[in-house]
Amino acid sequence: MSYFVAGLQSLFERIPQFIQTISAQVSIPRTDVVFQWNEPCRVGREVTFSVLSHRNQYGELIDSDQILIEIHVGGIAVPFTVEIFENPRNLVHLVRFVAHRSGSYTVSIMRSGQHIRGSPFIKIFDAGPVDPLKTAFANYTSTVVVTNNIYHSLDVIAKDKYGNVCSPKQLDKSLFNLRVNKLDAKKTSHNAELVVVSGDTADGNSTMLLKISEPGCFRAIATYNNIKLKNGEIIIISLTESEASEVDRIIKSNDTNLSYQIKYFSSNVFDKARSAYSYISPRQLTIKEFYLKFIPRTICNFRIRPHTKFSYSGSHSCDPHILTISDGLQPPVTIWCEKRNILVAIFNRYLQRSLGGSESFQHKRSFFYQEVRKVHASHPSRAFTKLRITNLNRKKILKSFMSKTARFDVSDWCHNFEVSFELEEALDWGGVRRELFEILNTELFTPSENGLFTTFDIENKQALIHPNTKRADSYPLSFYELCGKIVGKCLYDSAQGEAYHLLVKARFSRSFLAQMLGLRVSYDYFSSDDPELYKTKIKYILDNDVTELNLTFAEEEYSSSGNVVKVVDLKSNGRFITVTEENKIEYLNLLSQHRLAKKFTSEMDHFLKGVHMLIPENLLAIFDESELELLMCGIGNISISDMKLNCIATDSSRSFGKILRWFWAIVGTFSQEELARLLQFVTGSSQLPPGGFKELRPSLQISPALVQNGLPTSHTCFNQLCLPEYDSSAELKRCLILAINEGSEGFGLV
Known part of the structure; x- marks a missing residue:
């Protein structure tokens, strides 16, 4: 009986607390959302929705800053405007935005750090009408090879x-429509049979089925509604069946020493043609001539990549054997080859093979990773073989790492590094390795750290970086080779699977990325790399008559005191050649090549030597500058809603649920820098993979720690954050900020 009475007494004691809890929940104002458009909606129009925070039973409203709104599509934040006002019943957030990208939009609405009912909301936006200027051929190459009288898609x-x-x-x-004209004859028009199949491919694209009735070289222009497509002008090489069979045989044999006899023109004057040979392999096309019939001399090399173009026009445009080759890096070369069409077809097939068969970044990236694994398939399996790098000195990390890896060959770099630091007790299951590369990236690529890289505006922390020719003498060119090896290692490890993914923490200039791809820089790169020079000089020259400026094809270099110390000719005797309206584009391009490329040729060569130790040059060439940056660096914007959607809580108890609610409310107030520090604390890296949090492997986890009021801890090898119990959200915030700022570098056994 005494137990029963004691139980009743305990129950009655808890009734006031229970009533207080219920009252607090009732007093929380409800929040609803009204979307003011019908689905699916077309992109391009402004849409609105209202977030209605109702008054509670006491007529109270929540503070407007307790409502957090985020809109994302494909992991990218969508800009929007918010108008906040009150009415007798609600606090209203009126949100307006314009959808430019089709697909699923995630609208996240959080109150006090917690998603409201139904959030995140998924809204679908469809593409707009077909625009010929944006419509394009997939897997585009400037030359398409077909077999006559056979349909080609x-x-x-x-x-x-x-x-x-x-x-x-x-x-x-x-x-x-496809208009086809023959180039190798005076008669230009040609009737090609065309069948269009709409949506017949797996991805819903349209397919043109083209059949040409005779062999030869043709120019085709594809149109939609009589407007030329974005890349709608192509050259079509039509082969006979025997020629097509010869090309198939050569591609299957993978012959690296195939040659054709040609005539090489030093100019377009036919009587100056010299006998030579064209060698073609899966990687390059080389033109050689022979002295005394056995001493070879290479005239030029053209790599198998999209930037190498063929032209069939000129003074010999009616000759079916003439071909002009250019790549933007060297003067164009004109040759005469009896088997020109076969040579072009072989080049085209090798090019298609090097691109992986698709223009999308996702397919290119998958193909790139696959080919990287193939290239290094002969080395020991890094997934099972680890290479230990021990006792690294944090205070002298660059020199310490260089000394540890000085004798590493390609096979060593292909291992999975297992890392430890001096005086730090830790087991490396991936987290310590990730932190090492995070530190190396910061040391190597932050301009203020050691001067290996700099910017044109050193005061602007967002400026893009390039090699620094005025660095300290203590950093020789070998450090740029190390930079290249780090970039190559990050790309190589990422190719092994998501669990090994490493990002390059650097904002390289566009001209630097272009040179990584083997492209020639032009004055356009000034707009992103040196915007101040572009605004004050380049754009002025472009928009105005330069006759009165007295410019020459030379660049003056100044000392820190403003005195001219050197005059560099941009071309032979350039200081004596005046810049005119006719040649000002040439001047600007030569200026860009001097300022953005030639000034640090040695640094770039050593950097590329390091990259190419692990990553073949031809594989990088399948990307453009933006794709290469995305491949190396991932995305920079950290979305709280994306983080919460892809986070796993390993404990569902009520007490830990309270800690989680406090945690998300605190994280909702973080800046991007604090979010990056939190991400580094939990995963070992401050940057996300290209697909955001959903590509983290393992997934982000939050678990309870078996302590109270201590600092949060993390297991970076497992992307796991451990939160102790706290008496208040203020105490959790204090400990969390202390942990991510003081504990984002360094490892211990926890």
Whole structure:
């Protein structure tokens, strides 16, 4: 009986607390959302929705800053405007935005750090009408090879004016057309048979089925609604069946020493042709001539990549054997080859093979990773073989790491590094390794750290970096080779699987990225790399008559006191050649090559030597500058809603649920820098993979720690954050900020 009475007494004692809890929950104002458009909605129009925070039973409203709104599509934040006002019943957040990208939009609405009912909301936006200027051939090459009298398929990706892929039902097949003209004859018109199949491919693209009735060289222009497609002008090489069979045989044999006899023109004057040979392999096309019939001399090399172009026009445009080759890096070369069409077809097939068969970044990246694994397949399996790098000195990390890896060969760099630091007790299951590369990236690529890299505006922390020719003498060129090896290692490890993914923490200039791809820089790069020079000089020259400026093809270099110390000719005797309206574009391009490339040729060569130790040069060439940056560096914006959606809580108890609610409310107030520090504390890296949190392997986890009021801890090898119990959210915030700022570097056994 005494136990029963004691139980009743305990129950009655808890009734006031229970009533207080219920009252507090009732007093929380409800928040609703009203979307003011019908789905699916077309992109391009402004849409609105209202977030209505109702008054509670006491007529109270929550503070407006307790409402957090985020809109994302494909992991990218969407800009929007918010108008906040009150009415007798609600606090209203009126949100307006314009959707430019089709697909699923995630609208996240959080109150006090917690998603409201139904959040995140998924809203669908469809592509707009087909825009011919955005519609393009997939897997584009400037030259397409077909067999005469056999249908050849050309896939077309139809897009709207914002670049969204249109659905098959939005296409009118009758509006597609392909005008074909023959180049190798005076008669230019040619009747080609064309059949368009809309939405017949797996990804919903349209397919043009083209049949040409005779062999030869043709120029084709593809149109939609009588407007030329974005890349709608192509050259078509039509082979006979025997020629097509010869090309197939050569591609299958993978012959690296195949040659054709040619005539080489030093100019377009026919009587100056010299006998030579054209050698073609899966990697390059080389033109050689022979002295005394056995002493070879290489005239030029052209790599198998999209930037190498063929031209069939000129003073010999009616000759079916003439070919002009250019790559933007060297003067164009004109040759005469009896088997020109076969030579072009072989080049085209090798090029298609090097691209992986698709223009999308996702397919290119998958193909790149696959080929990197193939290249190094002969080395010991890094997934099972670790290479220990021990006792690294944090205070002298660059020199310490260089000394540890000085004798490493390619096979060593292909191992999975297992890392430890001096006086730090830790087991490396991946987290310590990630932190090592995070530190190396910061040391190597932050301009203020050691001067290996700099910017044109050193005061601007967001400026893009390039090699620093005025660095300290203590950093020789070998450090740039180390930079290249670190970049190559990050790309190589990422190719082994998501669990090994490493990011390069650097904001390279666009001209630097272009040179990594083997591209020639032009004056356009000034707008991103040196915007101040572009605004004050380059744009002025472009927009105005330069006759009165007295410019010459030379660049003056000044000392720190402002005195001219050197005059560099941009071309032979350039200081004596005046810049005119006719040659000012040439001047600007030569200026860009001097300032953005030639000034640090040695540094770039050593950097590329390090990269190419692990990553073949031809594989990088399949990307453009933006894709290369995304491949190396991932995304920079950290979304709280994306983080919460892809986070796993390993404990569902009520007490830990309270800690989680406090945690998300605190994280909702973090700046991007604090979010990056939190990400580094939990995962060992301050940057995300290209797909955001959903690509983290293992997934982000939050677990309870078996202590109270202590500092949060992390297991970076498992992307796990451990939160102790706290008496208040203020105490949790204090400990969390202390942990991510003081504990984001360094490892211990926890």
